[in-house]
Amino acid sequence: MKLALDAVLVATLLVLALFSLAARQARASAIGFMGFGLVLALVWVRLGAVDVALTEAAVGALTGLLLLGATSLATPAAQPSRPLRLALAGLCALVAGGLAFLVLEAPDPAPSLAAAAVEPLAALDLGNPVTAVLLAYRALDTLLETVVVVLALIGIWSLAPDADWRGAPMVPGADAPSPPLRLLARLLPPVGLVVAVHILWIGADAPGGKFQAATLIAAMGLLVLMAGLAPAPKLGNTRLRALVVGGPALFLALGLLGFLVPGSFLAWPEGLAKPVIVLIEVALTTSLAVLLALIVLGPGARRPRA
Amino acid sequence: MSGPTLYGLAAALLVGLGLYGVLAQASPLRRVLAFNLMGAGVFLMFGVAARRGAAAGLPGDPVPQALVITGIVVAFAATALAVMLMRRLAQTRAEEAAAAASSAPAEHG
Incomplete structure (x- = not known):
């Protein structure tokens, strides 16, 4: 069944x-x-x-x-020739077959770090091992990842023409939002925000955490912008930029403080691990929410001339 | 056949399909989409490894699961960058076409 x-x-x-x-x-x-x-x-x-x-x-x-x-940008382009496509299909079948073989021949019992991940949970005062991996054992991965997201935003912003790059991005559909969208954009965000805070808070002990919460908050923000209820922020705004880098910067600063107290990078002082992790989660959620929304909005643009 | 093995085979197929899409599709949008399918296959493989490594009362090994969460967010960032590059390319082409059509000196905007 x-x-x-x-x-x-x-x-x-x-x-x-x-x-x-x-x-x-x-x-x-x-x-x-x-x-x-x-x-x-x-x-x-x-x-x-x-x-x-x-x-x-x-x-x-x-x-x-x-x-x-981006679907409106799709331009018709020439397909590769039939023999080339056949060769490519053969190559890809080979890759898929190799992976399938690995799946079928995987070692049994499978190697696992589950026991090692569960053991220090009590000392960290966390109940969700995934959160513990993300912010305690492999915090470096998470730090680098937030930096990658910031770099992606910088890359996107740099695609704007010189004259427009500090301006507000164009919001699709904001000029003529449909009435149902406007209604939804008034009703959903309060609910979405409460759910996001809940997901963030229970992330310490149950499935949830900053990425999920931040995405939800970003989606709520985009909904409000796309319904035309609020204007898109100017990208040159200093406070907006401070929000973007605040979370990763705090993460990095607390990681460097780890050199002083427990003695290594991104190590949390004993007994204080939980408050430090909660602080980082909250700061990262704020930054990631702003980052994700700005990434979807794209580079600064001038209003199209009517 | 167990559930995880089934998903593992599906992941292998997804990687193959996605790879074919990236190499053989002509439109950039479809290539980005195919790349995401391939990524989904790779993530799924991690998920199967996590499920097989279930121990200590957990439904799966949390280490590969955390890696996948990181991977999903990075894949989103890369996809967004690719889509924005496509948008800029379309804009530049439209500007060039307009400039060529009016045969006036190319103005910005």
Whole structure:
């Protein structure tokens, strides 16, 4: 019975992947990809990774928004020739076959760090081992990742023409929002914000955490902007920029303080680990929410001349 | 066949499909989309490894799970950068076409 559910999920996942690759219209392709992301989130639940499922569902929606916004740019281009395509298909089949072989021949029992990850949880006063990995054992990964997100934003901003790069980005649809969108943009954000704070707070002990919360807050902000209820912020705004770098900067500063107290980079002082982690989570959530929303909005632009 | 093995095979197929899309598709948007499919396959493989390593009362090994969460956010950032590059390319092409059509000196905007 359970295997049947898995089989149905896998079949749906693969059909949606094929559909989004082969759909004739770019728009259908992007919508198929959004459906793929939602089914993938269900697969993550089946694999016992609820934290990942939440992240996939939340971030997948933002990715879908980006791809949908770009569908009008799709230009017809020449397909590679048939022999070349056949050769490529053979190569990709070889890669997939190799990976499938690895899956079938995986060592049993599988290597696992689960026991090592659970053991210090009590000392950290955390209940969610994934949060512990992200902010205690492998905090360096998380720090570098937030820096990567900041770099992506800088890269996006640098695509603006010289004259416009400090200006406000263009918000799709904000000029003529539909009435239902305006209603939703008034009703949803309070609920979304409460849910986001809840997800952030329980992240210490249950599935949830800063990425999921930040994505939700970013989505709420985008909803308000796209309904035209608030103007998009000017990208040259100092306070906005301080919000963007504040979280990573605090993370880095506390990491450097680790040299003084426990004696190594990104090590938290004993007994204070929980408050430090909560502080970083809150600061990172704020920065990531602003970052993700600004990334979706894109570079600064001038209003189109009427 | 167990559930994780099934998902592992699906992940292998997704990587293959995505790779083919990246190499063989002509439109940049579809390439970005295919790259995301390939990434999903790789993440899923991590998920299968995590599930197989379930121990200590956890449903899965938290270390690969945390890596996947990091990976999903980085993949989003990369996708956004690619989409914005495509947008800028389309803008530049439109400007060039307009300039060529009016045969006036190319003005900015």
